[in-house]
Amino acid sequence: MKNNLSNNKTERxxxxxxxxxxxxxxxxxxxxxxxxxxxxMEPAKKxxxxxxxxxxxxxxxxxxxxxxxxxFEIGKVPKQNTATQPGSQATIESFxxxxxxxxxxxxx
Amino acid sequence: MTEEELLSGxxxxxxxxFKELVTRFQDKVFNTALGLLQHHTEAEDIAQxxxxxxxxxxxxxKGDSLLSTWIYRITVTKSxxxxxxxxxxxxxxxxxxxxxxxNRPLHEPEDFNHPGVQHEKKEDAALLFKMVDQLPENxxxxxxxxxxEELSYREIADILKTSESAVDSLLQxxxxxxxxxxxxxxx
Numbered sequence: 001m002k003n004n005l006s007n008n009k010t011e012r013x014x015x016x017x018x019x020x021x022x023x024x025x026x027x028x029x030x031x032x033x034x035x036x037x038x039x040x041m042e043p044a045k046k047x048x049x050x051x052x053x054x055x056x057x058x059x060x061x062x063x064x065x066x067x068x069x070x071x072f073e074i075g076k077v078p079k080q081n082t083a084t085q086p087g088s089q090a091t092i093e094s095f096x097x098x099x100x101x102x103x104x105x106x107x108x
Numbered sequence: 109m110t111e112e113e114l115l116s117g118x119x120x121x122x123x124x125x126f127k128e129l130v131t132r133f134q135d136k137v138f139n140t141a142l143g144l145l146q147h148h149t150e151a152e153d154i155a156q157x158x159x160x161x162x163x164x165x166x167x168x169x170k171g172d173s174l175l176s177t178w179i180y181r182i183t184v185t186k187s188x189x190x191x192x193x194x195x196x197x198x199x200x201x202x203x204x205x206x207x208x209x210x211n212r213p214l215h216e217p218e219d220f221n222h223p224g225v226q227h228e229k230k231e232d233a234a235l236l237f238k239m240v241d242q243l244p245e246n247x248x249x250x251x252x253x254x255x256x257e258e259l260s261y262r263e264i265a266d267i268l269k270t271s272e273s274a275v276d277s278l279l280q281x282x283x284x285x286x287x288x289x290x291x292x293x294x295x
Contacts, residue, residue, distance in 0.1 A: 009290070010287050010290045010291055012232055013232045013235055013236050013239075013286075013290050014236065014283065014286060014287065014290070016225065016229040016232035016233040016235075016236050017222075017225070017233060017236060017255045017256065019226065020222065020224045020225055020226075020233075020255070020256060021223075021224030021225075022135060022139045022224055022256070022257070022258070023135070023138060023139045023142050023222065023223050023224050024135045024138070024139075025134040025135050025137075025138040025152070025155060026138075026148075026152055029130070029134050029138070029152070029155070029156075030127060030130050030131070030134070032152075032156065033130060033156045033159055033160075036156050036160070037160055037163070040160065
């Protein structure tokens with residue numbers, strides 16, 4: 001009896017799709033499809049020239065060259081000053097004396 | 109417009125031909141995708157994807173099969189891809205459950221109600237769709253094409269690139285599995 005009921009239920013469930021009406025596409029399907037196609041088929045935005053590898057490499061190279069050049073130039077300046085002005089040490093000492101900026105130790 | 113004229117128009121990129129194609133096939137594609145995916149929004153998305161695919165690859169259609177067979181095949185492939193992608197996401201669903209509200213699982217499947225089911229059969233049909241969801245891909249596809257889209261064994265065989273006897277066998281096994289699953293349910 002129980003088995004019979006179970007079989008009935010099974011066949012009822014299996015047959016529940018008999019005489020099913022087919023689903024229809026939603027309204028304005030074509031309009032929405034066209035919208036999606038336009039969005040998908042739009043040519044992709046060209047990346048800015050600033051992001052091109054060639055531009056990035058050139059910019060980095062120029063930056064590096066300027067840096068290296070600056071380092072060499074800065075390195076040269078103090079040497080020239082000390083070599084061309086032999087009395088600079090004396091000048092500094094007289095300047096310090098004039099303005100009472102001597103650094104002599106108070107314990108001397 | 110004959111199928112030849114339609115194909116010729118599509119190959120030339122004519123919009124009226126494309127509109128005619130969509131008008132002719134939109135319900136078939138949507139109904140098939142809905143049966144396989146059991147989700148309205150996803151079925152509409154897949155139906156749109158199918159027509160975009162047809163538009164893009166119409167030059168590759170050699171006419172070895174009917175246009176309808178080719179479109180059904182694209183629909184089945186895209187729907188099954190979508191199902192596989194959903195299953196992959198479900199596997200990682202437990203992670204999102206950890207952050208869900210009210211300790212409610214975020215990926216709990218809802219009962220699917222096909223809009224074409226008669227009112228008095230709604231409950232049984234929802235149960236059947238739940239069981240169909242557990243069938244292997246090929247049995248599920250054959251069952252949906254036969255029961256929901258009402259295609260003949262010959263048409264299903266062409267879509268699945270198999271023989272009519274293989275389709276018959278798939279449908280027999282699908283029904284057998286469904287009976288077994290329904291019998292296993294608590295009364």
